[in-house]
Amino acid sequence: MGGPFLPQAYVLTLKKGSLDGNVQNYFNLSAETARIVTEKNPGVMSIQHYDPIHDGWLTKRVNHLRLKLLDMSEVYQEYIRKNLLPGGEIIYLDGGAKWKQYQVGPKNVFQVGGWGDISAEEFLYGSDRIRAYCKKERMKFSDWQLEGYPLIDGPESEWGSEPGLAESIEAFCKREGYRFTRIAFDDPNQFNVLAYKAVEKQLSLAGREPAGTLVEVFTQYDASAVLRSGLVPLWLIFNTNDSAEFLAKMSPNFKKDRPVFFSPLSTFSVTPDLVPWEHWEKALRGIDWTNVGTRISHYPADTWTVIDWQKPLKDWCKENEAPITNLLDGKTLSELANEIKSNPF
Structure with a gap:
């Protein structure tokens, strides 16, 4: 915007x-x-x-x-x-x-x-x-x-x-x-779909294909990575089961021949609705993805991700710099929102 x-x-x-x-x-x-x-x-x-x-x-x-x-x-x-x-x-x-x-x-x-x-x-x-x-x-x-x-x-x-x-x-x-x-939208995840489709639309209008997909969770996100590289963002609300289910519904849309980055969240607490690691893997089944967040050995309590989780992502963006420069207006966003209401995924 x-x-x-x-x-x-x-x-x-x-x-x-x-x-x-x-x-x-x-x-x-x-x-x-x-x-x-x-x-x-x-x-x-x-x-x-x-x-x-x-x-x-x-x-x-x-x-x-x-x-x-x-x-x-x-x-x-x-x-x-x-x-x-x-x-x-x-x-x-x-x-x-x-x-x-x-x-x-x-x-x-x-x-x-x-x-x-x-x-x-x-x-x-x-x-x-x-x-x-x-x-x-x-x-x-x-x-x-x-x-x-x-x-x-x-x-x-x-x-x-x-x-x-x-x-x-x-x-x-x-x-x-x-x-x-x-x-x-009544469901907050629909705003996440809107952001995903909005960047897809930006790239399409510029005659470009997505550079890949970036899946981030809660506060562990880097908006500049999308703008710098042409990655399509999918933001997840939290590391709870409903977010894993949402990811599983959205992952068939990912470009399989392009990189997929996933940043699992460190919350330092094991809640009753915490996503087991294998459920994240199931949601991304069939996709060759790169972990840029919490390590499987430390999930969900990886101090390293709090200190410097963005480094691998920033390094990739630096090597694949391709900024998104065109903008969307409200009319285009409204049209995308109406499409999402008819077909959420």
């Missing part, structure tokens, strides 16, 4: 967590902070996010408070006026993912768990595999219901867009003379 990404959500990582998995204690850590922030900032809502499994080693020591914009901030408006050409385009990615949340205030919710292969209900009410995990991790509590607050279906903390911001941006575009394009 040739432009910056402005997020709706910002995460504050605050001191102290819950060593024993006590959901009430975790809630109490930032409940008052969340209330004060949203009272002083009318265009902001808060989500206290507690995932004692996927973020288990973190939530024992820190707590997460996510803030989301409900209105287009003055800072964003000023930034766009200064940097976007007159008549330029703003593309809004509208995530429709839902999750069970506790309504703890007018603009405040509390969410237990997050996207992966464990449902919201399993997080709240427990299960045999969660109890076994908590016992192994020496957590006293293994179900995480917050008493005294109504349970609602709300926009998922990480992958759901809060209502209000899209309408605010569209109104801003009408006032300022910018074009507005809204692309909406």
